[in-house]
Amino acid sequence: MRTFTALLLISTSFFVMSAAQNDTLVVVANTDNQTLTLEKWQIRDLFMGNNGDITLEPIGLAPSNTLRTVFNTKIVGLTESRIQAYWAQMRFSGRDTPPTTFASQNEALQYVRQHKNTITYVSASATIPADLVIVYEQR
Amino acid sequence: MSVKWITLLLGGVVTATPNARAFADNLEISGFARVVGGVIDTDKAEFEGYDERFSISEQSLLAAQGDLAVTDNLSLSMQLLAHSSEDRDSGVEWLYLTYDPTAAWTFKLGKLRTPFFLYSDVIDVGFAYPWITAPEPVYGGFLFSNYLGGTATYRFQYNQAHFSVEAYYGSYDGTFDRAGEETNIEVDEIKGIIFSAQKGRLSARVSAIVSSDFYADIPGFDEFADLLDGYGYNDNAALFRFDSDATAYQASLQYDALDYFAYAEVINIQSDLISVPEVNAFYITLGRNINDYQLFATFASSTSRNDIPENHIPKGTNPQLNSLSFAYDEITSNLPLYDLNSLSLGARWNFRYNLSAKAEITWLKGEPGQNSFYSQINDDKFNRQAFLSQVALEWLF
Numbered sequence: 001m002r003t004f005t006a007l008l009l010i011s012t013s014f015f016v017m018s019a020a021q022n023d024t025l026v027v028v029a030n031t032d033n034q035t036l037t038l039e040k041w042q043i044r045d046l047f048m049g050n051n052g053d054i055t056l057e058p059i060g061l062a063p064s065n066t067l068r069t070v071f072n073t074k075i076v077g078l079t080e081s082r083i084q085a086y087w088a089q090m091r092f093s094g095r096d097t098p099p100t101t102f103a104s105q106n107e108a109l110q111y112v113r114q115h116k117n118t119i120t121y122v123s124a125s126a127t128i129p130a131d132l133v134i135v136y137e138q139r
Numbered sequence: 140m141s142v143k144w145i146t147l148l149l150g151g152v153v154t155a156t157p158n159a160r161a162f163a164d165n166l167e168i169s170g171f172a173r174v175v176g177g178v179i180d181t182d183k184a185e186f187e188g189y190d191e192r193f194s195i196s197e198q199s200l201l202a203a204q205g206d207l208a209v210t211d212n213l214s215l216s217m218q219l220l221a222h223s224s225e226d227r228d229s230g231v232e233w234l235y236l237t238y239d240p241t242a243a244w245t246f247k248l249g250k251l252r253t254p255f256f257l258y259s260d261v262i263d264v265g266f267a268y269p270w271i272t273a274p275e276p277v278y279g280g281f282l283f284s285n286y287l288g289g290t291a292t293y294r295f296q297y298n299q300a301h302f303s304v305e306a307y308y309g310s311y312d313g314t315f316d317r318a319g320e321e322t323n324i325e326v327d328e329i330k331g332i333i334f335s336a337q338k339g340r341l342s343a344r345v346s347a348i349v350s351s352d353f354y355a356d357i358p359g360f361d362e363f364a365d366l367l368d369g370y371g372y373n374d375n376a377a378l379f380r381f382d383s384d385a386t387a388y389q390a391s392l393q394y395d396a397l398d399y400f401a402y403a404e405v406i407n408i409q410s411d412l413i414s415v416p417e418v419n420a421f422y423i424t425l426g427r428n429i430n431d432y433q434l435f436a437t438f439a440s441s442t443s444r445n446d447i448p449e450n451h452i453p454k455g456t457n458p459q460l461n462s463l464s465f466a467y468d469e470i471t472s473n474l475p476l477y478d479l480n481s482l483s484l485g486a487r488w489n490f491r492y493n494l495s496a497k498a499e500i501t502w503l504k505g506e507p508g509q510n511s512f513y514s515q516i517n518d519d520k521f522n523r524q525a526f527l528s529q530v531a532l533e534w535l536f
Contacts, residue, residue, distance in 0.1 A: 041299055041339060050337060051242060052296035063492035076167075077340065077397050081429050081489035088535055089267040091169060092204065093260040094216060094237065094247060 010123055023070045025138050027136035029056055029119040030112050038135045044076050046119065048086065049096040058099040059108050059120040067105060074138055162207070170203040174267040177272075177529035183521035184513045186503060187272060188224060189298070189529075197221040198272065200263055200529075202232065212239045213408060220263065222359050228313075232285060245292040251309070253286050254333060257344055257391045257404050266533040269435050269487060270398075271499040274422035276441030277406050279512040281385075281415050286311045286329050300338040305526050307331050315355070324381075329353035340396055346389045353381030355414055363470075366463060367452070374448045375467060383411035398427045400435075416443040418477060419492075433487040441512075475510035479503065479523075493535040500536040501527040 027043055029036060038046075045051075047058045061068040063080055072080055090096040099120070102108040108120045113129055128134060175198035177189040188197040204218040218233035235249025252260035259282060261267045288309015295302050312328040330349035360379040367376035377383075391404035405421040419442050426435030450471075452464035485499035505511025505523030513523065 044339075047303065050296075050301040052301060055242070073397065077396060078395055079431075079489075080492050081433070081487075081495065082395055082400070082428070082430070084489075084492055084535065085267050088171065088264050089258075089261050090203075092218070092267070093169065093252065093254070094233065094265045097167075097206070103262065 023067065024073070024124040024138045025067060025070055025121045026113065026124050026126075026128065026134050026138065027075075027119060027121045028109075028115055028132040029135045030131070031056065031119075031133055031135075032116075034133055036133055040075060040136065043119075043121075043136055046130050047071075047076060047099060048083075049090060049098075056119040057115070057116050059112055059118050060099040060101040061105060061121075062101045062103045065103065065105075067121065067123055073087060075121070165208040167206045167208075169206070170201070171264050171266060172201040172536070173263075173531055174199045175265070175271055175529060175531040177527060180526045180528070181521065182517040183516070184525065185515040185517075186513050186525060186527055187275070187371075188226065188514055189527060194427075198265075200227075202263060204233070211403070213237070221265075231446045241514055243294050245294075247288065247292075248289040250285055250287055251290065251307070253283055253311070253348075254305075254307070254331070254346070254347055255282050255387055256346070256389045257393075258404060265497075266493075266495060266535050269402075269424065269426055269433060270437065270483060271497050271529040271531045272501070272527075274404075274437055274439035275481060275503075275512050276420040276439040276477075277404060279441075279479075280477070281315075281387075281408060281418065283311050283313060283315055283324070283326070283439060285313075286326075288329065289328075294447045300336055302337075303333075303335045305335070306334040307445070311350075324349045324355035324414075325354040327354075332367045340394055342393045342395075344389070344391045347386065349384055349386045351384045353383075353385075353412060355381050355412075358412065359494060360413075363466070367467075370452070370460065370463070372452050375451060377411075378413050378448055378471070379413075381489075383410055385410040385412050385415045398428050400424075400428070402426075410512060411446065413445075413474065416445045416474070416476060418443045431489045433489070435485050437481075437483040437485070437489075439479075439481045439483075441477055441479050445471070445474045445476070476506065477512055478506040478509055479511045480505075495533040497529075497531040497533065498530045499531075501529075503527060 015106045042054060046054055046056065047060060072078060072083060076083060087098040102111060105126060109122060112118045112120045113131060167225060173272065174195055176193055176195040177197060179189045179191060182191045192344055200220060200222045202218055202220040203438040207215045209215060214237045216235055216237065217231065220232040221229045233252060235251050237248050238246045243514045254260045254438040256277060256330040258268050258273055262278060264275060286309040290305055290307040292303055298506040307329050311329060315322045326353040328441060331346060333344060336343045364376040364379035366472050386409045388407045402424040407454055408418040410417055420440065422439035424435055424437040426433055443475065450464060450467050452460055452467055454461050454464045481501050481503050483499055483501040486499060488496045490496060503525050507523055511523045
């Protein structure tokens with residue numbers, strides 16, 4: 001039974017990684033700057049708490065969301081546990097707090113539409129509301 | 140700055156929040172917990188409090204943190220900690236105000252964690268680092284966990300790199316951990332500066348901290364120093380007083396990729412204090428991420444020496460000077476030293492995004508005759524070599 005559980009967990013991990021490899025995403029922002037485009041490193045830094053000159057509030061998805069795994073893999077370049085470890089270090093040393101997260105991309109999109117100067121990521125196959133600006137498209 | 144003064148200040152801020160509903164809306168509760176079990180393969184010594192019987196009482200803990208947003212750029216944070224070890228205090232670990240006037244500047248005031256080294260201010264948050272016990276040669280002692288004071292942090296960006304400069308100032312009144320030995324100390328002035336840089340997967344940190352104006356409660360030292368001063372041996376007397384500085388320097392590099400990581404940190408402690416030796420220490424960690432699993436190896440090493448003034452007290456002139464001179468030799472030749480090499484192999488399984496199971500085995504090779512960070516040595520003939528085995532469960536909430 002223990003062997004079966006371990007195999008199930010390992011195969012589930014591979015399935016999630018495989019989904020992460022295949023899915024693509026776009027990054028959208030609620031901004032007045034209709035021509036704004038961002039580089040991959042800028043989005044990575046923004047979602048890891050290094051805003052720099054970009055004054056956009058990052059909105060993420062919950063750790064259970066598969067699209068978050070895609071984002072972690074393709075944009076941030078870190079595992080979920082490393083990202084959690086990083087934010088634990090930031091939060092419990094009083095330096096920073098992680099981005100606000102929502103369970104689904106629809107909820108994240110709705111929040112971003114309602115709040116100026118926010119940014120989130122969605123699946124490339126999602127319908128992007130006309131009032132949001134696509135600032136990055138994964139190729 | 141007293142604890143009472145800070146408590147009054149923070150209490151005033153909480154009272155200023157508009158009403159109960161706003162209080163609840165603006166309050167965020169988070170926390171962390173760890174259950175750590177360990178055992179050492181010898182009955183001749185103890186390490187980190189572990190002996191030859193498996194114990195979960197040395198490093199297990201539970202902490203809850205409340206962050207209250209008072210206004211858009213003013214917040215109050217408090218962290219309560221319950222620790223299983225008798226050597227660690229439980230209670231308020233953090234209590235401070237944060238003021239962010241702009242995105243570039245942050246100011247904090249209150250009871251804060253002392254950020255000596257890379258992981259010093261999150262040393263209780265096991266989820267934040269790969270090890271179960273952070274490398275002992277670097278994190279094993281000479282540190283105090285918190286201080287009363289303030290910090291100012293400035294952040295800026297240049298090209299694709301992010302930088303921050305953090306300066307802090309304060310004082311400490313509490314205990315001082317010297318590889319398992321607790322000494323009551325007061326440090327009237329702590330000042331430090333931290334430079335951090337991050338670009339992509341690479342991050343670096345360089346820091347310095349100076350602790351001045353010590354008072355250490357070591358019975359007999361003041362009286363001994365007075366006697367030596369009375370005979371005019373001021374250099375030798377100064378060794379037993381605590382009016383000089385201890386300075387710690389640190390540099391670290393971290394490289395994190397999706398499937399592997401490499402961390403290195405080096406420290407140097409300079410000290411004129413009898414209770415703090417001069418220490419050089421470092422560790423190197425290489426690790427591999429395989430889906431939800433992590434494997435790593437860490438090599439750490441420390442060397443230490445005590446900077447002792449030459450004994451100018453003559454022997455054979457009169458009985459009292461004779462006994463003082465021998466006492467001086469006796470004390471200074473028995474000061475503990477902390478040379479230690481350690482090699483750790485560890486595995487971590489992140490079975491949920493906020494839960495990790497860890498296992499770690501560490502080979503400890505100290506120097507015969509030295510303390511070598513062992514918290515207790517039961518047999519003088521012990522060769523200072525042992526295996527420490529640990530398992531842990533880390534939880535974030």
